[in-house]
Amino acid sequence: MATDRPPAIRVQDLQKRFGDVEAVRGVDFEVHAGETFGFLGPNGAGKSTTINMLCTLLRPTGGRAEVAGFDVVTQRDDVRREIGLVFQDMTLDTYLSAAQNLRFHGQLYGVPSARLETRMRQVLELVGLWDRRDKDVSTFSGGMKRRLEIARGLLHSPRVLFLDEPTVGLDPQTRASIWEYLNELRHAEDLTIFLTTHYMDEAENCDRIAIMDAGQIVALDTPQALKAAIGTDRIRLETDDEAAAAAAIKRQFGLEASSVAGALELHVPDGERFVPRLLADLGVAVRSVSVTRPTLDDVFMTFTGRTIRDAEANPGSEIPAMFRGRR
Amino acid sequence: MTTTVQTSLELAPVERPPTGLAADIRAARIVCHRELLRWLKDRRRLAAGLVQPLLWLFVLGTGLSRVVSVGSENVSFRTFLFPGVLATSVMFTAVFSGVSVVWDREFGFLREMLVAPIRRTSIMAGKCVGGAIVATAQAVIILALAGLADVPYSPVLMIELLAVLFLASLSITAFGLLLGARVANIQSVMPVIQTVITPMMFLSGALYPTSGLPVWLAFATKINPVTYAVNPMRHVVFSHLDLTPAAARVLDPGLTWNGWPVPFALQLVILAGLGLLVFAIAVKRFSKTD
């Protein structure tokens, strides 16, 4: 990650309101050139709205943003040339074949025709769809469509690639292979990647992540730093008498333990050293103990008050079902 | 070409395309090409576009010819109907070609075009020309049946008709684009099409002669833009038939404003002018960024 280069994305006090809805309420961040930057947040947090402003599809109602050094309001065409996009919802023409979709895209972006066919082959081979290039997209599975969209986003050699939930609804193998492509690309093409996701394991792949909630960025750092900042480990304790154990923990250590899914949970710094003391002083029979280091899930929970799985299990009702369920 | 392609992606930067008018036209051509590709793939649309005109021509035309007197024993009602059916066909096909921008929006593909480094005007122009070519091509199939309606296969007639058909298609596709410019889904635009297009068709003189109409109906016909597409088509067809002057007066009375006969060329100019105006408004509405 070269920090001496100008940032790939620079956002200052960016805002967007739709009537009464303040979708994005003044966010600030920079994404370095060559960085993979993740955007996390519950449904309706404003992630897609932010991406749509960065890719010039929405006009900000306040603040400013630059992508690849160009202003997203006053230098739209320059921004558009430098970016590749994979939207949250599918944007392929399913009537056309994979190759026709790519050719259309390459031509619109002015890829010279001599280069276009070579480049099409490169990106299609990258996502494993070269053999199916002449098949209609309507015959593709959800994962194949997604891979084709990623290939298309890369076709014109963008400097910044935006991916809005690139792997939602895909099986684990497909997700893993998409990440394989992305990692290969980061190195091969010196690409800056800006993505949103609900998956913690994907977030772990990012150089830095920002957590967005209700239109604001509530945390921004490397995954390691965010986890370290939580500072506490989680201890899970199965006992014969939960109520007595909880009372004892309160009395002996001054800590609150909560009952979660048939066990007591409490948060302490340096959990491994705490467990021996806990067992010695508790006075209630313990059946099992486990200590977990903070995960990004805990980070997410701390900053948004929800687990990331809750956030995904309750899709924002404002998004029509037909758009969400399309894969 | 047998060059092997490396799987690893090299960093070669893409040359920037030219800007300015040449680039705009180029982009419009690409968008237009997609319209044609889609049409060629969609055989159902091709077939559906033919059913209605054939019904008009051979069912309505044959059925009504027994009760309708078209003023002359050597002209069948089908012949009279032929240009009107052509006009009706391009009208429906062209409006739907234009309105297909709503489908593009609903199924997401529009965003692929909107984020590309091209102007909104190019997208609209490409869809307009593409839609007009599709509408004209559909009409060609009906044109091929001219003989069944006793319309002669004269090359000059065909070329003149095609030119007028294409001009009408452009204007009407632009109208479809205007209807769809800001609409989010196809359900909300369908009723609009029904309530706008059907009256326009009936008030255009496509299906009955405009001579001797009551004053209100004559007036409605004259302010209806579609009249300026139907009337030239009819004029082209009838100028190639052997008609007695009396029959010509009834069947092809021409268009008058307050008694002044509107020249053929001016009718076409009005058709083109209206098309341009509608196109400009459509682009303006379409280009608004939220």
Ligand SMILES: Nc1ncnc2c1ncn2[C@@H]1O[C@H](COP(=O)(O)OP(=O)(O)OP(=O)(O)O)[C@@H](O)[C@H]1O
């Ligand atoms: N075009 C629009 N008109 C009105 N409100 C909108 C529009 N687009 C988004 N919103 C609102 O803005 C808020 C943020 O939406 P956005 O799509 O950015 O969320 P998100 O973080 O991408 O959520 P998800 O994880 O569900 O994709 C939501 O409350 C949504 O209802």
Ligand SMILES: [Mg+2]
């Ligand atoms: Mg979203």
